[in-house]
Structure formats: C-alpha cells, structure tokens
Amino acid sequence: MKVILKAVSNLVLIAVLAGAAYLLLTRMGGNKEEEAAPAAERVVPVSVTPLETRAFEDRVxxxxxxxxxxFAMVSPVIGGTIGEIFVREGDAVKAGETVLFTVDSVNLRHALDVRRQDQAVAENARKQAEARVAQVRADFEKAEVDLRRYELLYEDNVVPVDVLEMQQSRYKQMKAALDMAATMVQLSREQEEQAGIAVEIAQKTLDDATTKSPIDGVVTVKLAEVGEMAQAGHPVVRVExxxxxxxxxxxxxxxxxxxxxxxxxxxxxxxxxxxxxxxxxxxxxxxxxxxxxxxxxxxxxxxxxxxxxxxxxxxxxxxxxxDGLAAPTGALVQRAGKSMLFTVDGDTARVHEVAVGLANGGWSEILPSDSLAQGTPVVTMGQTLVEDGAKVQAQDSSS
The missing domain is CATH 2.40.30.170 (Efflux pump adaptor protein, beta barrel domain)
Structure with missing residues (x-):
C-alpha cells in the first residue's frame, strides 16, 4: 500500500512540474511575438524646422x-610740503585758471627778494659805469682839443717838443680810459641782464609752487593731503x-x-x-x-x-x-566626432554630415553643401532617437 501511494505522489509532482514548464515556455514565446511586431512598425515622432538664410557675425x-x-595726473613742478589743496573730488576745473594746490613757498619768496636786490645792484652799477663813460669822454675830448692846439703851437715854435709829447701822452691815456669805461658799461649791462634772468627764474620757481589744472575737467581722485611732502612726478590729484x-x-x-x-x-x-x-x-x-x-x-x-x-x-x-545657411544649433548631433543633421524624406529620416561655421543667437552656420538648401526641414526635436533610414512622423516645430 505504501509503495502505491509513493508512486502516485511522484506522478502528481511530475505533472505539476511539466505544467509549470509549459506555462513558462508559452509566456516567453508570446512576449517575443508581441515585441517583434512593434519593432517592425516603430515610428519616432520628431519636430522639424526649415533651414533659412541668416546674418552671422565673427565676434567676441x-x-x-x-x-x-x-586725463591728467597732476604733480607739482617742484618738491616741497603741500601748503593748501583748493579742490575736492567732483569739483569742475578750468585749464590754466583753477588753482589745484600749492607747496610751501616761504624760501622761494626769500630767494626772489634776493634776486631782485641783486638786479637793483646791477642796475646801479650799470648807471655808474655809464656816468663814468660820460665823464671820461669829456676828459678825452678836452685832451683831443689840447693836443691839436699844442700841435699848432709846436709848428710855430712856441712850445718845445717835450710839451707836445706830454699832450700826446695825455691824449692816449684819455683814449684808453674811455675804452676801459665803455668796456665796463658793457660788462655792467651784461651783469644787469643776468640779474634780470635770475629774477625771472626765481619768479618762475615761485609760480611753480602754485599748480593749476592743465585741462578742463573734473577732479576724480585726490592722492595727497595738506602737510604731506610732495615731489615732482608724484601726482597729487587726477583730473579727467x-x-x-x-x-x-x-x-x-x-x-x-x-x-x-x-x-x-x-x-x-x-x-x-x-x-x-x-x-x-x-x-x-x-x-x-x-x-x-x-x-x-x-x-x-x-x-x-x-x-x-x-x-x-x-x-x-x-x-x-x-550671410549663410542657418540651422538651429540644437539640431546638430555629434557622432564619431562629426556634426550631423537629420532631414525627413517622406516618413524616413536621412542623416547629413555637415561643416559648421559661425554660431550666433542659437543658430549655427552650415557651410555650403550639395544636399542642403534654404527651406530644407531638419529635425530639431527627437534627433537623438533616430538613425539614418528610421521611420519618423514629422511635425513642424512652429505648429
């Protein structure tokens, strides 16, 4: 009895396993059929945009x-302590009129006074030399007249030769004295001229202690403060x-x-x-x-x-x-290091290798190609899902 029950149990187990295997194989076979049918009929929906001519710029x-x-970076002509700054940032200034700042000028004023005194001394020396010339010229003219008179007296044997020679000597001395006096006048005039030049230089140096704006404009930066040491070539203000x-x-x-x-x-x-x-x-x-x-x-x-x-x-x-043929930059697909565009021929996608030029404002220049022209629709959505020859359902992107 036990043997019979064991045999029946084995038969039932075999039947169950066989049924399960059948169901599994049936389902697997059914899935392959269901998957094969859509694969043959698969259509990819895409959007297309026509190529157009656009203006492109090579730009950066x-x-x-x-x-x-x-603009002017204004620095003092001479060094010294900044005495006053007369402008603030934002002030408008006029060329040659607006005083920007000054440097300490006490020593410069003293130097100018000394040079003016030297000029006055030179002027007096020149006047004295000219007066001396007038005096010597009068003595010379007197000696010249006396010499002529003594020459006549000598010819009449009124005076001896030594008296004539004395008058001749006096005439020569007066002539030499006149020449010397004239030379001293020339020298004193040159000294007076040099003294005048020294005054001009001292005055110019004093004037340089006051700095005016070299251009019309606005003070934009102040680079120093009153009391600081200013140097030639080191800006104090900037004028623009x-x-x-x-x-x-x-x-x-x-x-x-x-x-x-x-x-x-x-x-x-x-x-x-x-x-x-x-x-x-x-x-x-x-x-x-x-x-x-x-x-x-x-x-x-x-x-x-x-x-x-x-x-x-x-x-x-x-x-x-x-101007060039333009495609939306997003329509370009990079494959194997090359730029591709997909067009639609009826219900079939066609791939085109293209050379890309300039790119502006979301559009890329497509360099001349025999297969592409203005108005050719190119895939702008769904292009990454298709291959050459794939079935597509195209829709205008503008609709």
Whole structure:
C-alpha cells in the first residue's frame, strides 16, 4: 500500500512540474511575438524646422573699463610740503585758471627778494659805469682839443717838443680810459641782464609752487593731503575730461590680426545700458607676453545719467559679417566626432554630415553643401532617437 501511494505522489509532482514548464515556455514565446511586431512598425515622432538664410557675425564678447580719453595726473613742478589743496573730488576745473594746490613757498619768496636786490645792484652799477663813460669822454675830448692846439703851437715854435709829447701822452691815456669805461658799461649791462634772468627764474620757481589744472575737467581722485611732502612726478590729484570717453579692453592674442583701427566695429553696453556702436580707435602694437592679450580702445559719447568712469563695460567686437545657411544649433548631433543633421524624406529620416561655421543667437552656420538648401526641414526635436533610414512622423516645430 505504501509503495502505491509513493508512486502516485511522484506522478502528481511530475505533472505539476511539466505544467509549470509549459506555462513558462508559452509566456516567453508570446512576449517575443508581441515585441517583434512593434519593432517592425516603430515610428519616432520628431519636430522639424526649415533651414533659412541668416546674418552671422565673427565676434567676441569681452569685458573692459570705461575711462576718460584725456586725463591728467597732476604733480607739482617742484618738491616741497603741500601748503593748501583748493579742490575736492567732483569739483569742475578750468585749464590754466583753477588753482589745484600749492607747496610751501616761504624760501622761494626769500630767494626772489634776493634776486631782485641783486638786479637793483646791477642796475646801479650799470648807471655808474655809464656816468663814468660820460665823464671820461669829456676828459678825452678836452685832451683831443689840447693836443691839436699844442700841435699848432709846436709848428710855430712856441712850445718845445717835450710839451707836445706830454699832450700826446695825455691824449692816449684819455683814449684808453674811455675804452676801459665803455668796456665796463658793457660788462655792467651784461651783469644787469643776468640779474634780470635770475629774477625771472626765481619768479618762475615761485609760480611753480602754485599748480593749476592743465585741462578742463573734473577732479576724480585726490592722492595727497595738506602737510604731506610732495615731489615732482608724484601726482597729487587726477583730473579727467568727461567730454570724451573711451572703453578699453584686452582681447586674446588669436584675434590680433582681425582687428583694424578705425574699421573694426564694437558694440558697447554698461550695466544693462546701451552706449552705442563705435570703431576701434587704438590697437596696441604688440601682444602682452604675460597675458597673451592685446589692448583695444574705442571712443564713446557722454556717460548715461548715474554712471561714472571706472565702471565695467561689456564689449562685443565684430570682426566680420556674412550671410549663410542657418540651422538651429540644437539640431546638430555629434557622432564619431562629426556634426550631423537629420532631414525627413517622406516618413524616413536621412542623416547629413555637415561643416559648421559661425554660431550666433542659437543658430549655427552650415557651410555650403550639395544636399542642403534654404527651406530644407531638419529635425530639431527627437534627433537623438533616430538613425539614418528610421521611420519618423514629422511635425513642424512652429505648429
């Protein structure tokens, strides 16, 4: 009896296992059929946008500074203690009129007084020399008359020869004295002239103790205080001419050959405010070795209200412009290091290898190609899900 029950149990177990295996195989086979059918009929929905002709710019965007084109770092001509500073930052000044600051001038005034005294002494010496000439000339003329008279008396044998010789000697002495007096007058005049020059120099030095603005403009920076020691060549104030401004920036060295003075266009803005379009007015003649960059400058108009020099400027430097076939940059697919575009031929996707040029504002320039032209629809959504020859359902991206 036990043997029969064991045999029945084994048969039941075999039947259960067989049924489970059948169900498993049935389900596996059914899934393959269900998956195979959609694979053959799979259609990828995509959006397309037609290629169009657009204007492209070869350009670079950089940041720079706004500054006055004309400015002066004003330093004293002579060194000394700063006596007074007559301006504050923000004050408007006039060239040659507004006094900016002075240095201590006590010693300079004393030196000028001494030179004026020297000039007065030289003037008196010259007057004395001229008076001496007049006196000696009178004596000379008297000696000349006496000599002529004694010559006549000698001819009439009225006076002996030694008396005549005495008069001749006196005449020569008076002539020599007159020449000497004339020389002293010339010397005294030269000394007076030198004394006058010394006075002019002393006056100029004293005048240099007072520094006036060299340009019309506004005081933007004060670099020293009253009582500090000022030296020639060390600025005390900075004056800027706000009527002519410029933007300056440094461009990477790779763009050096593209920039042309008075030709290359620059669009300038600052803190969101458009400052217009200008031309490059200056290009540094060489590239800075440390920065591997070169400087450019362009003239601007007046600053917008509420802005000042020293602010940051956004510059867009345009090297060239051209029209070209354009595709949305997002439509480009990179595969195997190459740029691809997908077009739709009926309900089939076709891949095109393209050469890309400039890129502006979300559009990329597609260099001339035999297979692409203006109006050709290219896939702009879903392009990463398709391959060449895949079935697609295209929809215009504008709809």
């Amino acid at each position: 965007a950089v940041q720079g500074n706004i500054r006055a084109k004309n 001419d706000m009527t002519v401004l410029e933007a300056s920036a440094y461009l990477p060295a790779e763009h050096f050959e593209k920039v042309r003075e008075n030709e290359t266009e620059v669009r300038v803005s600052a803190y969101g405010k458009d400052m217009g379009t200008a031309k490059v007015t200056y290009k540094s003649p060489s590239i800075t070795p440390k920065l591997r960059a070169f400087e450019i400058r362009c003239e601007l108009g007046r600053l917008p209200e509420g802005m000042s020099t020293g602010g940051i400027a956004d510059l867009v430097v345009v090297f060239a412009r051209r």
